[in-house]
Amino acid sequence: NAGVTQTPKFQVLKTGQSMTLQCAQDMNHEYMSWYRQDPGMGLRLIHYSVGAGITDQGEVPNGYNVSRSTTEDFPLRLLSAAPSQTSVYFCASSYGTDYYEQYFGPGTRLTVT
Amino acid sequence: GDSVTQMEGPVTLSEEAFLTINCTYTATGYPSLFWYVQYPGEGLQLLLKATKADDKGSNKGFEATYRKETTSFHLEKGSVQVSDSAVYFCALSGGYQKVTFGTGTKLQVIP
Numbered sequence: 001n002a003g004v005t006q007t008p009k010f011q012v013l014k015t016g017q018s019m020t021l022q023c024a025q026d027m028n029h030e031y032m033s034w035y036r037q038d039p040g041m042g043l044r045l046i047h048y049s050v051g052a053g054i055t056d057q058g059e060v061p062n063g064y065n066v067s068r069s070t071t072e073d074f075p076l077r078l079l080s081a082a083p084s085q086t087s088v089y090f091c092a093s094s095y096g097t098d099y100y101e102q103y104f105g106p107g108t109r110l111t112v113t
Numbered sequence: 114g115d116s117v118t119q120m121e122g123p124v125t126l127s128e129e130a131f132l133t134i135n136c137t138y139t140a141t142g143y144p145s146l147f148w149y150v151q152y153p154g155e156g157l158q159l160l161l162k163a164t165k166a167d168d169k170g171s172n173k174g175f176e177a178t179y180r181k182e183t184t185s186f187h188l189e190k191g192s193v194q195v196s197d198s199a200v201y202f203c204a205l206s207g208g209y210q211k212v213t214f215g216t217g218t219k220l221q222v223i224p
């Protein structure tokens with residue numbers, strides 16, 4: 001099992017550029033989510049999905065889009081990058097949220113200049 | 114809404130010292146409680162969990178007890194090692210398909 005994989009590991013964007021952060025899991029988990037991690041603020045939920053074709057907004061969704069066409073993949077799209085989106089992004093997956101362990105990817109460090 | 118409050122770090126301890134990291138929560142109903150650990154340059158991984166009141170989660174010498182009366186889930190370890198240096202996150206899942214994390218507490222253990 002590869003677990004949860006994320007690409008790229010590092011990325012530098014200019015303001016206004018768009019890009020997609022990739023996330024994939026091979027554990028047949030229904031629940032997947034994206035978080036951003038900023039100093040002093042812990043992890044904040046951006047978007048989540050409870051299954052293929054179903055997504056919903058988290059705490060900080062503005063400026064990000066997601067889709068879930070398969071159980072395995074959950075890409076995060078930045079529509080027009082802004083310096084405020086400089087952060088470390090983590091994808092996670094699990095069988096659910098109640099009781100269940102979240103499995104995290106290694107993260108993507110994004111810098112927007 | 115749900116929230117988790119952790120003690121601010123960083124916490125610096127000498128090897129073999131006793132560790133406590135405080136965590137309190139606010140939630141409706143009966144959430145599940147978790148501690149995750151993040152080593153430098155890595156994603157978070159589950160350290161331990163408790164799913165109902167008075168449950169004790171334990172792993173790798175770490176323990177935490179779900180205290181409903183004080184809405185707390187403090188992390189403890191009797192004797193820390195240099196390899197325990199990491200950031201520790203308290204989290205809760207109160208249903209509603211979301212997990213709420215605390216801000217994290219950085220632990221540094223010096224030889």
